[in-house]
Amino acid sequence: MSMNTLANCPKCGKVFVKGIRSICPECYQVVEEEYRRVYEFLRKQENRKSTITETSEATNVSIRQIREFIREGKLTLVDYPNLAYPCDSCGKNYIVQGNICEECRTKFNKELRNSTGFEQKTHNREGKNAGYLNRIE
Numbered sequence: 001m002s003m004n005t006l007a008n009c010p011k012c013g014k015v016f017v018k019g020i021r022s023i024c025p026e027c028y029q030v031v032e033e034e035y036r037r038v039y040e041f042l043r044k045q046e047n048r049k050s051t052i053t054e055t056s057e058a059t060n061v062s063i064r065q066i067r068e069f070i071r072e073g074k075l076t077l078v079d080y081p082n083l084a085y086p087c088d089s090c091g092k093n094y095i096v097q098g099n100i101c102e103e104c105r106t107k108f109n110k111e112l113r114n115s116t117g118f119e120q121k122t123h124n125r126e127g128k129n130a131g132y133l134n135r136i137e
Contacts, residue, residue: 034061035069042080052085071097 004017009024011031016024023031037059041047047058056063067085069075077083077096084094089108093101100108 031065034059034065035074037061038066038069038075042075048080049082050080051082055083 004019006015007018007022008014009016009027011023011027014024014026021028038055038061041055041059042050047055050058052063052066055061056066063085066075066083070077070083070085075083084096087093087095087101087104088099089104090101093103095101
C-alpha cells in the first residue's frame with residue numbers, strides 16, 4: 001500500500017502526488033538545475049571563496065535557495081567557507097547554520113526567560129491576592 005498523497009507544491013501551488021519529494025516534479029527539476037549552476041560556479045578555483053551574495057548574483061539563484069542547499073548538506077561550508085548568510089533576525093551577523101545568530105538566540109532566550117518569570121510572578125501575586133480577597137468576603 002502506497003503512502004503517496006495529493007498535495008500542493010509549496011513552490012508553485014500546483015497539485016501533485018507527494019511521495020519522496022515535497023515539491024512537484026517540475027519544481028524539482030528547476031531546483032536541481034539551480035543546484036547544478038551553483039555547484040559549477042563554486043567548483044571553479046577562483047570562485048571557491050565567493051560569498052553567498054556573489055554566488056547568488058553570478059548564478060541567478062536566490063540566496064534563500066542557496067541557504068536551502070546548505071541546510072540540506074548539498075553545499076558544505078568546509079568547502080566554501082564564505083557562504084555564510086545573514087541572520088534572519090538582525091541581518092548583521094553572518095551564520096553558517098540555522099536561521100538566527102548566537103547573539104540573537106541568546107537575546108531571545110533571555111527575553112523568553114524574563115517573560116516566563118514575569119508571568120510566573122504575576123500568577124503568584126494573583127494567587128496571594130485572591131486568597132486575601134476570599135478572606136475579606
